[in-house]
Amino acid sequence: MKSVVTWFKQSCVASDELRKATTNQKKLIQDVSTRWNSTYYMIDRFLELRGPINEIVIRHKSAPPMLSGMEQSIMSAVLPELRSLEAATKEISSDKYTTSSKIIPIMHCITSKIKSLFIEEPIAKEVQNIILREWELLSLLHH
Structure with a gap:
């Protein structure tokens, strides 16, 4: 999940696509190693936006692999x-x-x-x- 979030943060194209794909233009949240709750926020936002994230990741060759259904189930x-x-x-x-x-x-x-x-x-x-x-x-x- 972290690699997907990092990819979105580093790719202007992917970030723009994600903003356009969500009605409220939410962004992904990157976790910070010194704050445990940032991991919670990252997981929560990732799961909230997983549909559009998946569609965008599939279209880009440079994207890291999307989380499997099992991994998403564990996060949920x-x-x-x-x-x-x-x-x-x-x-x-x-x-x-x-x-x-x-x-x-x-x-x-x-x-x-x-x-x-x-x-x-x-x-x-x-x-x-x-x-x-x-x-x-x-x-x-x-x-």
Whole structure:
């Protein structure tokens, strides 16, 4: 996915075609290694625009290969987990100084939200398990 997004960012022709193909002229979002949530935004926008992206990629010999249906399915399955983490990140980042009285309820809420997700995709299920294990470790540190 990253190579496709990078290709669109580097190709004026492809970017123009994508803007024309979407009713709201949205662009793809490139992730930034220092900000995890940029990966979430990249996946979300990519999935939103995958139809026009696919049509454009097919027409250009210089384009990198498009994600397979399986890869897109995995991204779609992981997105709700990342969306929950993004909501928590925004909430925690909204205050200049976040107190532990806010962190603990947010962690509980996110844990409940992620546990309640029904996930069939094995890789997305593994991501869910990793997130829950990490949250558990964090909650042990706060007690």
